[in-house]
Amino acid sequence: MNQLIAPPAIATYQQELAMLIQRHSPADGTYASALPELRFRRSSHVSEPVHSINMPSLCVIAQGSKTATLAGESYQYDAATYLVSSVHLPIIGKITEATPQVPYLSLQLDFNADIILDIVKETNQKWNGKTERAILVNKFTPPLLDAVLRLVRLLDTPGDIPILAPLIIREILYRLLQGEQGELIKQFAYIGSQAYRISKAIHLINSDYAKPLLIEELAKEVNMSPSSLHKHFKKVTTLSPLQYQKILRLQAARRLLLTESLDAADAGFRVGYESPSQFSREYARMFGLPPSSDVKHLRNLLNVPVI
Template identity: 40%
Template sequence: STRFIQKYIDNTASIEPMDRLLILSYTRPTNLEATLYEPVCCLILQGRKETGVGDATVSFGVGESLIVSHETPVVSRVTSATLSQPYIAMILSLDIGLMRSLYEHVGSNELDLGNAKAFNVHKTDQNLIDAFYRYLALAGNPTEEKVLGPIILKEIHFRLLMAPHGGMLRRLLHHNSHESNISRAIKQIRKTFKNPLVIPELAMEVGMSPSSFHKHFKFVTKTTPLQYQKDLRLLEAKRLLSLKSHSVSRTAYEVGYESATQFSREYARKFGVPPRHDLGPV
């Protein structure tokens, strides 16, 4: 129940009571915020949230969960939260290595590879909710965390792998699938996002033709490779500006822009304010 969760929150917006598990709480709706989602499962216990990726938006609430299979730049906001009924969500960072070992045990024959979306919302199975609560209940007991934590974490990953909205996870783990190739491409773009992006080279690197690469990249991420790279650059720029250690023009060049003017224009388009606004007084 949410009352069980409240004792962990203690009026803070976020807390990490267990390895890989974050609890978020808000007492009022939030503004749209751009961020980068790693592979996660977000389970809402109270309130509602809206998440946009590329040209798609999903809205989900109590008892529903969102599975994100690939690292993806998103914009999101809490749409329903009050002082008496705060937004509360549990967010689990997925261990893809653990999931891969489970996938090998289950065998691809038993898994439905359909219903695959990188952002998939579904009503959460009660067994999965119970596993989340059991995992959280270990917090504060080091011996139980150490012994039982990995076991329950394994169960959660197994249930996500088998979930109706886990189709993209299953495809990601399927050897040499388009989705696993795109995952490799994403890692490469993230590693070298400051450099010019040469699509034919990247496509060849992951064993795809440029046209197939474009098509499947858009299917998985809901955006184009160039827009994906641009989002990474702008998110990194926002982080650098928040440190107040870079000027606007230096930040632009630092994240790969050749023109500070173009950078300022695209930054304002994405975040709604010019970069100097986020730099503030130095």
């Protein structure tokens, strides 16, 4: 993919960041770090679509490119841009540029919305009052990329992490709020805003997705009317609350099928389905294959032994 020529400062930062990520991820895979919020990813090949739930996080690519798809809406990002998810979102990720010679290299920094709230209060930032999508792609600025690079460098001086890491993470979030699309992040920091209530509703669904979802009860929990909940939930996630819960259930069932010796019916029951036929039908609609065929395909891809 042809990229725009980056400013010299950004290009220098990107080169060092790629070198550091490669050092902390010596082979293909996902790697944790001494910072619980920070992890790295390396891949020598483009990937099949991967279903996951993105935490509130900043995703940075130092080398290669990726597409994140949310309910049919696609967001392409690469070394010149970053992606932010402001709430838990069901994302389909696909690495679109990677080779053994120039592998895909990325990092993900999870963040706490409470820090966003503190920064907004301390800097007295205003918000436009609109409820918007909880995912964005934006161009890097040198100050933001510099802060990300300094955070990764801390892994080489672990004694500095307890003192300096919280300060640098706070700076990174401050830089994100200063970006062109900072409003999309800021909206979740205002207690009482519709976006804040939707964030709470998302947390409630995630905490017990196997439980039947009663929209009236959920709306009451977050102090919204059912119609307002539905309207603003779709604005934030592109999904209705029931669609969101269904994706959580199917992703959880897929993990169970892959890691435990369960048949499709048992996995469906575990995540809240009462009808095995409905579970199999919806599973195939989402993942493209019925449960048994899909798990066999995944095991072949991941080289996971049959349990």
